[in-house]
Amino acid sequence: MRVLGLTGSIGMGKSTTAKMFAEAGVPVYDADATVHRLYEGEAVAAIEAAFPGTTVDGKVDRALLSSRVVHDRAAMQQLERIVHPMLRAHHQQFLDDAERSGAPVAVVDIPLLYETGGEKRVDAVVVVSTTPDVQRERILARDGMTPEKLDAILTKQMPDEEKRQRADFVVDTSHGLAPVRERIHEILAEVAKLPRRREESR
Numbered sequence: 200m201r202v203l204g205l206t207g208s209i210g211m212g213k214s215t216t217a218k219m220f221a222e223a224g225v226p227v228y229d230a231d232a233t234v235h236r237l238y239e240g241e242a243v244a245a246i247e248a249a250f251p252g253t254t255v256d257g258k259v260d261r262a263l264l265s266s267r268v269v270h271d272r273a274a275m276q277q278l279e280r281i282v283h284p285m286l287r288a289h290h291q292q293f294l295d296d297a298e299r300s301g302a303p304v305a306v307v308d309i310p311l312l313y314e315t316g317g318e319k320r321v322d323a324v325v326v327v328s329t330t331p332d333v334q335r336e337r338i339l340a341r342d343g344m345t346p347e348k349l350d351a352i353l354t355k356q357m358p359d360e361e362k363r364q365r366a367d368f369v370v371d372t373s374h375g376l377a378p379v380r381e382r383i384h385e386i387l388a389e390v391a392k393l394p395r396r397r398e399e400s401r
Contacts, residue, residue: 200298201390202305202320202397206312207327208356209349210338212372212379216327217308219376219383226297228307233289237282238264245281250274303391313357313365319398323390326366328359329373367393 205220205227207213221227238246238259246264247254253264268274290307297305306325309317318324329337338349363369368386372379 200294200302200305201322201393201395202294202307203386203390204312204317204321204324205306205308205327206310206317206324206362208334208359208362209310209352210334211327211329211359212337212370213308213310213327215376216325216370216372216379216383217306219380220306223383223387225387226293226300226302226305228290228293228305230286230290230307230309233286234282237285237289241285242282246278249277249281304387311356313362314355318365322395322397323367323393324365325368325370325386326359326362327370327372328363329371331359333373334359 203220205213205217207216217227217229238261239257243254243257243259246259250264250267253260253267255263264278268278293307294305307317307321309315312318312321312324335349338344339346368382368389370379370382370386
């Protein structure tokens with residue numbers, strides 16, 4: 200089985216691309232969705248113990264937690280020490296299940312793949328991209344988003360141009376869904392022929 204890392208900056212169309220991989224029959228691991236589940240179950244007790252008052256009705260309140268850790272590097276590192284081992288376990292379980300199912304390719308959807316060194320744990324990287332104008336238009340249409348918030352988010356992400364240069368495959372979402380679907384089928388045909396290169400994460 201080959202593992203594809205799917206990444207891309209905010210507003211590029213990564214979630215839509217991930218859904219299209221799933222529609223093509225590929226198992227897809229969603230890192231963000233896994234964090235959401237952890238914040239509603241497995242991670243709640245440890246996070247409340249470390250950051251009292253950040254859970255409500257047995258779930259982590261993301262806004263309260265964010266306000267506690269966002270400007271405190273030590274607190275953020277403490278949160279990562281709680282959550283990252285759980286995430287790694289879920290990620291490995293997904294890969295084991297996909298391998299057992301006989302899937303030739305699995306996709307791991309990780310927004311900060313390059314920023315966290317995740318490219319070492321996949322066989323190839325797919326970067327989802329669009330033009331800067333389309334990106335800003337998409338993001339600023341979201342509820343509660345402002346140009347200032349957008350700029351703050353973008354400063355934490357590797358520039359799109361660098362991601363595209365480092366990628367094995369690029370999916371351009373600027374021209375509608377049909378070209379994206381076609382590109383996904385091209386990638387799946389090519390990736391099956393690639394040598395395995397990922398490092399084991401156990």
